Amino acid sequence: MNGEEIVLMLGNEAIARGALEAGVRVAAGYPGTPSSEIIEVLAEWAKEHGIYVEWSTNEKVAVEVALAASFCNLRSLAAMKHVGVNVASDTLFTATYTGVRGGFVIISADDPSCHSSQNEQDNRLYGPHMYIPILEPHSPQEAKDITMYSFELSEKFKIPVMVRTTTRLSHSRGNVRLGPIPNIAKEGTFERSPEEMSCLPSNARKMRVKLIEKIKSIEEYFNDSPFNCINGDSKVGIIASGLAYAYTMEALRALKAEEKVSVLKLSTLYPLPKKLLASFLEGKEKVLVVEELEPFIESYVKAICCELGIDSRVEGKNLIPLAGELTPLIVLEGIASFLGEKLVSKSGFKLEVEVPPRPPVLCAGCPHRSTFYAIKSAVRKMKVDAIYPSDIGCYGLGFYQPLEAIDISLCMGASIGIACGLSKFSGKIVIATIGDSTFMHAGIPALINATFNPSNFILVILDNGLVAMTGHQPSPVTGVNAMGEKVKVVLPEDLVKACSISFCKIVDPYYLEATISTIMEAIEHVQKGLGPAVVISRRKCALTLLREARDGKIKIAKNRVDEEKCVGCLACIKLIGCPALLPFNGKVIIDESICTGCGLCGHVCPFKAVMRVET
Amino acid sequence: MNILLSGVGGQGILTLAELLGDAAILDGYEVRVSEVHGMAQRGGQVVCHVRFGKNVYSPLIIEGASDMLISLEVLESLRAARYLKHEGVVIINSLELPPPLAIIKGIKYPSINDAIKEFMKITKKIYVINSMEIIKRNRLPAATINTIILGSAWATGELGLSRDSLIKAMIRRFGEKWKDINIKAFEEGAKYLSETGVAKV
Incomplete structure (x- = not known):
């Protein structure tokens, strides 16, 4: 190249x-x-x-x-x-x-x-x-x-x-x-x-x-940057930057208004070039600023007009929304309204059938699903009132039905600091979840705080061996760096012990019963006020498991539904929401191409209709 | 030319979009390809906007302006329907993947006939491709769904890209090793569309 x-x-x-x-x-x-x-x-x-x-x-x-x-x-x-x-x-x-x-x-x-x-x-x-x-x-x-x-x-x-x-x-x-x-x-x-x-x-x-x-x-x-440019010479102007500029050009074409409007494309956003803006604004009857999110350029343009006594009417966030990403349609509507043009809707297409939502879900066999399920099971068995601060990663999807295992989620590492506070002021059992990389990123100072200012909560570190959500980049637990070099592993358990935390246990969430009982022990530990309890739930990302199995590096089992026993109650889908489970001819089938044999569906099936198949 | 692609994460929508984009560059166009999806790696809805022509600015297609809608899944064709223009072309892969949330909430999954009926309100050019049947009949690898659908899209005569460029783009992306299999899949997809014609309820 x-x-x-x-x-x-x-x-x-x-x-x-x-x-x-x-x-x-x-x-x-x-x-x-x-x-x-x-x-x-x-x-x-x-x-x-x-x-x-x-x-x-x-x-x-x-x-x-x-x-x-x-x-x-x-x-x-x-x-x-x-x-x-x-x-x-x-x-x-x-x-x-x-x-x-x-x-x-x-x-x-x-x-x-x-x-x-x-x-x-x-x-x-x-x-x-x-x-x-x-x-x-x-x-x-x-x-x-x-x-x-x-x-x-x-x-x-x-x-x-x-x-x-x-x-x-x-x-x-x-x-x-x-x-x-x-x-x-x-x-x-x-x-x-x-x-x-x-x-x-x-x-x-x-x-x-x-x-x-x-x-x-x-x-x-x-003021002379080659990335700012003015097209056209009209008394009506538009100032736009980034994608808003792209949508503006399309909108002007759709409205056949390319000749009627002059456009200033701005690429240098700070410091804004005052002379260039002033020369554009001078003599304009009205100007629309098309920009995504805040009125950043608009406020400055208004200030310049005020300072230099330019009497152009400046519009912006009155026509272009403050919240959300801009789309070609939103910009088209805003510009049409600015120019006083009426838009004829091209597609009056209204669907009669209901289109059910398809939010992203945890992958088939995702270890986080098993961990969340185990946490909720342990809480049910212990009959305690628990709350769940969580963090930034794939596991954020644990918020949705059917898992509903997240009460609070803010930013990288916040789960642990929030847990420190909640454990002191909420009167409830606090179970925080955080991924391995997020823990390394911003979780450690808060965990030290949990010992320094004794706090009784449970922290479950979801260790899948990498940064999964963003595309499997290595984390300090992976043993490889960005350039593919082998490096020493930093283990969460060593960090936890270095924080003088006495309860630190490692589980494999595919062993569900053991995971549930370990979390129950952790709950007992904090009930007794013995300080923070950390459970490290360690299992490679399901996508890694599938890839390694495909490359012949490991063998994984698959789950299969026994047609004789399955009554089509859909309890498996309703309780765990695994995307490998598909309703088919009044029963359930398992998509074996994505199943990792985690066995969670078998655990929840009331009719014991799920078999384990070695491949 | 505006082409909207829809499907479920993990189905390879992006690869299909990139193939179209590569072919459009080979045909000398200015191109924009944009993928729209939420967090996490798979399982959610995925939409790709492909635009090419002389002067293209926006990476997104405006609602009601897509010349063609290609959906790799039945439900997702309906979710993307608002982008299709009047008398636009719709190609639906007849695969049904009900989202777990629909089952949890008890919302009925629309059938392929429901989808055809909806699209009939604005166009006659509806094509349903049973890619699984094509794969089984011709013993093609499951991963060729994209190529099959691409062949079908080309066979409508309204894709606006040359067969040569599409094939060249495919070989470049999948490698010489898979050349014959992909050409076979492309041709079977094209043949299926020509033989079955537009869908009826």
């Missing part, structure tokens, strides 16, 4: 390619939808192009590793989802003070509509808060070009630069023209300059003054 070839490329892959073409030497991140493919792709290319790539334990560490590489005069990149930037923000807020040496680019992949996130925060707002320049592309080609430009910008002004993408761009494919990959075999070098890199108060005060000056110069620079 060298030269002038045009290929179909994922937005995230285009960002990675842009970094590679810009001569990136170091990349770090933590998996999180919709950002994960950036680091994954760079890791695949690492050996061939001599770059260093890592999955760090969390986003803060990733930013620190990449920033350090920049301090060593290497171009570096850190990639994460929007909420990952919150974790990294402590470092980033001060990294703008120290500035950088090698170009340093942070990718923030935002998730409007919370497709796979707990919130839809708009990370453009970090721009004015951190004083970090932000750019946003609107197509895969531009994602590559802007990433390359951001490295130049970062080095020119000696400042970290953020590229903001969203799910729709990160996960869409488009034509991308490949450029050459520079052949740089570069070693890092470090020149000491403690006053520029140590943010002690005496230094930080001076750094802030410098930072303000930098941002002013960058604003000037952005």
Whole structure:
């Protein structure tokens, strides 16, 4: 893939390619939808192009590793989802003070509509808060070009630069023209300059003054950025950025209004280029700002109009919704209303049949299903009133019917801190669940707290050996790193013991009875007030089991329904909701292509109609 | 050209979308392919938008503007129905995968005839492909469902992509080793559609 070839490329892959073409030497991140493919792709290319790539334990560490590489005069990149930037923000807020040496680019992949996130925060707002320049592309080609430009910008002004993408761009494919990959075999070098890199108060005060000056110069620079452009010369204007620009262009075409409206496409979002905006606004009767989530550009545009005495009418969030991802239809309706055009609905198609929902479910044979089932069984048997804080991972699906095993879920690692508080103030038995990687990411300080400030709750660590939800990236328990090197394993049980926790037991959730009785013991332990009790529920991800079985590495059993015994009561489906169980001719059949033989269906079947078949 | 693909996570919708995107690039178009799905690896609904033409900006198709709807599962064809334009083409793989939640909540799973009746309100171009039957009859691997459906879509004459580019894209993605099997699956899918014609209730 060298030269002038045009290929179909994922937005995230285009960002990675842009970094590679810009001569990136170091990349770090933590998996999180919709950002994960950036680091994954760079890791695949690492050996061939001599770059260093890592999955760090969390986003803060990733930013620190990449920033350090920049301090060593290497171009570096850190990639994460929007909420990952919150974790990294402590470092980033001060990294703008120290500035950088090698170009340093942070990718923030935002998730409007919370497709796979707990919130839809708009990370453009970090721009004015951190004083970090932000750019946003609107197509895969531009994602590559802007990433390359951001490295130049970062080095020119000696400042970290953020590229903001969203799910729709990160996960869409488009034509991308490949450029050459520079052949740089570069070693890092470090020149000491403690006053520029140590943010002690005496230094930080001076750094802030410098930072303000930098941002002013960058604003000037952005006035002439090739990624901002104005089309048309009309008294009616639209300002749009990112995907909102793409939808705007389609809407204007659909309304045959391309000639009637002039469009300012903005890609440099912080600092916003004042001169460029003023020249666009001057003489406009009215202007609509089309942007996803917060009125970030709109507020600034209104402020400029006020400051410079421009009397254009500025519209935005009165026509474009504040919540949720934009779609071509939403933008079309907003623009039609702005232009005073009536829309004729093309599809008056109303379905008469009810379409049942199909939310994502835990996979067939998912060990989390068995663990959740065991937790609920233990609670039933002990007749206790339990509450369930949980965390971020596939196991979040335990919230839904029929498992309903989650009461509280906020952000990475929160289950344990919340459990510390709940155990003291709720008067109930608290059973928290957290995945192995999430535990390593942000759970450990809270578990130390549980000993430091004695708290009686049960923590179940769901250890499936990797980061499952985002696509099977390695975690510290895996024994392999991003570049495929064998590394030492960090075991959750060793960490738990190091937190001076006396109750730490390991179970295999496929052995359901043993798992239930261990959780019952844990409940007794906290009832007696003996401190936190940790149960590590260890079983490889079901998808790993299937893959290993297909590759002949392991043998797995399958479950099969005995047609003679099955009465078609559907208790199995209703109680565990496993997608391998399918109603068929008044009975149930098991899809053996996805069954891992976990046996949970057999456990709940009132007619003992499930058999175990060795393969 | 707007093509909407729908199905269930794990069915390989994305591979099909990528094949269409690759073929469209080979045919010289500007392309956007977008996948829309929720969290977790499989089991939920998955939709892919494929758009190609001269100037394409949006990765998403607007409701009521899809020229073709290809669904690898019956229920998911209905969920995606609002995207189809009047007199658009619908191709439904006759596989039924009832979601566990529907059973838990006691919601009836619509039959293939229910689906055909619904689509008849806006189009006559409805094609039902029994890919399992094609696979069994021709002893094809189960993973060729995508290629079979692709062959059927091409055989409607309304896909807007050349057979050469589709085959080239397939070989590039699946490898020379699987070339003959995939060409066979493509042709069987095309033949099935030509022989069975549009669906009737």
